[in-house]
């Protein structure tokens with residue numbers, strides 16, 4: 418499968434498959450996911466809980482948790498296939514080329530080490546900065562992520578900081594070695610609304626200012642709309658739609674994308690109590706889909722939707738969706754209007 422994006426992408430993911438073997442069955446969490454990411458670009462990975470967002474993010478760093486396994490596909494960073502790299506090389510690449518910001522900043526920070534000691538440790542692995550120079554750089558990083566009085570904060574322990582400050586430290590750790598790709602997994606979910614906006618603004622400044630490419634994992638389409646250049650929509654571990662943020666969020670083709678956008682409108686609108694506005698439940702991920710995985714919940718389903726899992730097809734330049742039924746209907750409507 419080819420992706421519509423760039424000629425020479427910084428990150429190139431092809432046919433990624435991740436499974437979690439269980440005692441009774443194998444869970445197919447990521448099913449043949451492909452996408453590209455260009456330098457300086459922000460890509461939003463969106464979809465409901467359990468659709469495989471974090472698993473993809475972790476797979477990029479070689480950090481799929483046990484008993485999970487990457488069973489197929491390739492992940493190329495700057496032309497190097499990291500899935501084929503030995504563990505020592507993967508460790509080198511983490512931090513230097515790829516780094517991750519986690520939803521819960523505490524999980525990335527060591528509670529018994531000061532912020533300064535942790536930053537010095539990160540710098541020690543990937544740079545030759547030591548002693549005073551490492552301290553200077555650590556303070557510089559804290560200043561960069563908007564932490565006031567950064568010198569003093571180097572002596573603080575994570576529990577002495579607010580949630581927003583901890584997430585900023587998590588981001589400072591992640592960018593300490595100037596990775597080419599930053600994977601941010603729900604970076605603001607644990608934060609309150611005003612702090613969320615500040616952290617998102619920080620991510621925007623970092624990608625604009627440092628030219629860093631960002632994979633932004635989020636279930637929040639508002640966050641994605643504000644930050645992402647392109648969007649990949651996942652359903653049951655499959656990519657169902659992909660395109661520029663504007664195309665996907667304002668002119669969605671796949672009924673699932675439309676439903677996600679609709680459910681957000683409903684959250685913002687008259688029914689703030691209805692958090693799960695898409696009726697039905699997410700697919701079981703028991704094995705390769707033999708029909709459209711969204712069919713049981715889809716308002717547009719036709720008998721043909723049972724005949725195999727639709728592949729992504731180009732609906733307009735740079736915009737692909739895995740729903741021939743809607744693609745045809747929308748093309749017909751556009752043709753009729755012209």
Ligand SMILES: Nc1ncnc2c1ncn2[C@@H]1O[C@H](COP(=O)(O)OP(=O)(O)OP(=O)(O)O)[C@@H](O)[C@H]1O
Nearest residue numbers: 437446465466467468469470471472482483484636
């Ligand atoms: N360590 C694990 N062991 C077994 N199954 C796992 C593990 N981690 C994830 N899974 C399963 O893989 C699937 C994808 O999970 P993942 O965490 O990637 O989803 P997600 O899109 O990030 O969801 P959320 O929005 O809730 O964070 C889910 O069915 C989940 O239960």
Ligand SMILES: [Mg+2]
Nearest residue numbers: 470471472602
């Ligand atoms: Mg997740």
